[in-house]
Amino acid sequence: MSTPANAALGAPVLGTFLRYVGASVAGLLALTGAAIIDGFMVGKWLGAEALAAVNLLIPLWILLFGLVLMLAIGASVVASRYLGAGRLNAASKIFSATLSMAAIGGLALTLIFSFLNNYLLALLAVPESLQALVRPYFLIVLAGLAPQYVAVVLYYFLRVAGEAQRASRALVLGALVNIILDILLLGVLHWDIRAAALATLTAQLTQCALLLVTYRRHAGALHWRPAFLKTKRLLQFCANGFSEFVNEVSAGIVLLIIHWLLSREFGVAAVAGFALIHYALLLNIMLACAIAEVVHVLVSQNNGAGQTQRSQLFFRLGLGLAVVTGIILWCFSHWGSQALSQWFFSSVNAAHFAQQFWPVIAPVFLLTGANLVISAWFTAQQRPGRSALIALSRSLVLPLFFLWLLYTSSLSLPFLWALPFAELFTLLLAGFFTAQHSSLWRAKVAFN
Numbered sequence: 001m002s003t004p005a006n007a008a009l010g011a012p013v014l015g016t017f018l019r020y021v022g023a024s025v026a027g028l029l030a031l032t033g034a035a036i037i038d039g040f041m042v043g044k045w046l047g048a049e050a051l052a053a054v055n056l057l058i059p060l061w062i063l064l065f066g067l068v069l070m071l072a073i074g075a076s077v078v079a080s081r082y083l084g085a086g087r088l089n090a091a092s093k094i095f096s097a098t099l100s101m102a103a104i105g106g107l108a109l110t111l112i113f114s115f116l117n118n119y120l121l122a123l124l125a126v127p128e129s130l131q132a133l134v135r136p137y138f139l140i141v142l143a144g145l146a147p148q149y150v151a152v153v154l155y156y157f158l159r160v161a162g163e164a165q166r167a168s169r170a171l172v173l174g175a176l177v178n179i180i181l182d183i184l185l186l187g188v189l190h191w192d193i194r195a196a197a198l199a200t201l202t203a204q205l206t207q208c209a210l211l212l213v214t215y216r217r218h219a220g221a222l223h224w225r226p227a228f229l230k231t232k233r234l235l236q237f238c239a240n241g242f243s244e245f246v247n248e249v250s251a252g253i254v255l256l257i258i259h260w261l262l263s264r265e266f267g268v269a270a271v272a273g274f275a276l277i278h279y280a281l282l283l284n285i286m287l288a289c290a291i292a293e294v295v296h297v298l299v300s301q302n303n304g305a306g307q308t309q310r311s312q313l314f315f316r317l318g319l320g321l322a323v324v325t326g327i328i329l330w331c332f333s334h335w336g337s338q339a340l341s342q343w344f345f346s347s348v349n350a351a352h353f354a355q356q357f358w359p360v361i362a363p364v365f366l367l368t369g370a371n372l373v374i375s376a377w378f379t380a381q382q383r384p385g386r387s388a389l390i391a392l393s394r395s396l397v398l399p400l401f402f403l404w405l406l407y408t409s410s411l412s413l414p415f416l417w418a419l420p421f422a423e424l425f426t427l428l429l430a431g432f433f434t435a436q437h438s439s440l441w442r443a444k445v446a447f448n
Contacts, residue, residue, distance in 0.1 A: 007162065008301045009084065013310065017317045020164055020298060024290040027155060027168030029283075030175035030207070036279045037175070038196045040344070041182040048272035048347040050193050053133035055275040056126050056259060059252035061141075064109065066248025068102055068149045072156040073293075074236075077300050077380060080160040083221055084304030092223040095157045100226070102153045106146030113142055125260050127268070133193050140197035144204035151204065154211040160297055161222045166214050174207030250396030251285075254419075257403060261415060266353065273353025276344055277361050280333070287325050288369035291318050292376035299380035315377050322369025329365040333358050360416045367423035368394070374430040383437070390430045398422035 007016055043051035075098040082091040113120060117138060126134050151171070158167035178199050185195035215222075255278065262270040295318040302311035337358040345351035371394045378387035402418030405411075 008298050009305050009307065009310075013313050014317070017294065017298065017314055020159075020294040021291060021321065023164035023168040024159070024294050025287060027159075027164070027171045028286050028290040028293065030168070030171035036282055037178050037182060038200055039275060039279050041186050042193065042196050043272070043275065043344055045186045045190075046193060048269060048345065048350045049130065050133055051275050051350075052268050052272045053126075053130045053193065054137065054196070055271065055278065056124055056130065056134060057138055057141075058278070059256040059259075060120060060124060062248050062252035062255070064145060065148075065152075066245045066252070067105070067109075068152045069248055070245030071098060071102060072153045073296065073379070075153075076156040076160050077296055077382075078236075079157065079222075080297055080300045081304035083160060084301040088221045088223075089225065091160075091221065092225045095153075095222045096225045098157070099150065099153045102149040103146055106149035110142055110145045114139065124256065125263065127263070130268070136194050137197040140194060141200050144201040147208035148204045151208040151211050154208075154215055156293075157222055158211070158215060158218075159293070160301070163214065163218050164297075166218055167211060170210035170214050171207050173210055174203045177206045178203035250392065250399075253396060254399045254403070257400070258416070261403070261407060269347060269349035270353045272345070272347065272350040273341075274357055276341060276354045277357045280329070280337075281361065281364065284326070284329050284365050284368055285372070287329075288322050288372040291322050291325070291369065292372045294318060295373055295376045296380050299377060300382075303380065311380075315373075318373045318377075319370060322373045323366075326366045326369045330362055333362040333365060357416060360414055361419060363420035364423055367420070367427050371423060371426050371430055374434055378433070378437075381437075386433050386437075390426060390433065393429055394423055394426035398425055 008020075038054055039051060042054050075094050079091040079094045082088070082094070117135060121131055121134060121138070151174075155167050155171060158164070181199035181202055182196060185191045185199060189195075258274065259271055262274055295315055298314040299311040302308070302314065338355055341351045341354040341358070345354065371390060375387045375390040378384070378390070399418050399422040402421045403415055406413055406415040406418055
């Protein structure tokens with residue numbers, strides 16, 4: 001009997017891939033797009049200082065999101081293999097334990113960070129002049145952390161259970177709530193920065209509630225089987241999702257250092273100018289991650305069912321689509337970025353900095369997608385070591401190395417060239433790993 005869950009195993013490859021990608025793009029943009037939505041609304045209606053205040057908190061949000069992403073992706077990949085192999089009870093136990101841990105962890109982090117907010121703002125290098133803007137925004141958005149954690153886990157497990165479109169629909173509706181409230185509270189009623197935080201909090205609560213309703217009505221093969229993960233099992237799941245955690249957390253660390261360097265060299269206007277560039281980079285990463293997540297699901301399920309040739313086709317489709325989306329964004333950075341910068345900023349200084357940064361960052365759009373898809377493919381193959389090395393290279397080790405080299409040396413290149421250099425050298429490493437893995441796989445097939 002055909003079910004939505006087994007479309008990944010038996011439906012036409014191209015149609016299945018495109019359906020999953022469409023749902024994944026919509027869902028991930030809705031799930032993580034709050035920073036972009038708030039940034040655009042705040043920058044347009046509250047000015048450059050408020051935009052800088054929102055942007056200075058992004059490294060922390062990236063860290064917190066990375067924690068639940070590591071758990072949700074690592075556990076859902078294993079559950080996906082169990083579903084592909086027909087082990088429904090095992091998949092349900094993993095889902096139940098993961099959801100419980102996400103809820104408890106989100107509540108604990110909310111309480112801890114609420115008490116430590118002064119230390120966190122200092123750690124994030126928030127200037128004294130901006131703390132009056134940052135603190136209320138931070139505390140309001142922090143209240144939505146536990147619902148967001150629950151929503152992330154529900155979203156990833158509903159996807160592997162064959163309910164990707166319904167899960168994405170719930171997230172999109174929540175994102176629309178965010179946009180409508182931002183427009184109403186900031187654009188019409190002219191409230192202060194707390195309005196953007198309230199819009200984000202309301203969107204997170206809405207997404208969580210809608211995903212819970214979706215799970216209760218359309219859970220499919222996943223049932224509630226209350227259980228706690230043993231420490232060893234938890235570490236295995238986290239190790240499998242570690243590359244995603246590395247991607248998120250490392251990006252936060254690098255962004256924090258870039259903010260510090262920009263503030264030190266050029267002031268708050270440069271931080272605000274880079275905010276627009278960073279939102280473009282976030283959009284690029286979210287599109288690439290949406291494709292990578294489809295590779296996670298389809299490759300892992302087909303591997304679990306023993307359909308390795310089909311899983312290879314999904315990987316190639318993912319890689320090709322990532323390259324195409326990167327080319328589109330690269331073209332925009334060359335021919336549309338100047339008009340966007342001038343429209344977005346009322347501050348001439350911030351717009352000037354943004355226009356200087358665009359040509360430097362443009363090559364990143366061409367390279368990021370391929371690196372993330374290859375890393376996701378190794379995660380789906382349950383080769384977390386190689387996946388983590390690719391993630392560490394592109395998002396932490398090489399960016400920090402090139403930032404240090406360009407900032408401290410006598411070279412005339414701006415230090416932001418560290419980002420495209422890191423992606424380029426990572427792609428060379430990822431290509432080597434892929435070729436090596438493919439050679440070993442062909443040798444194994446020939447031997448058998």
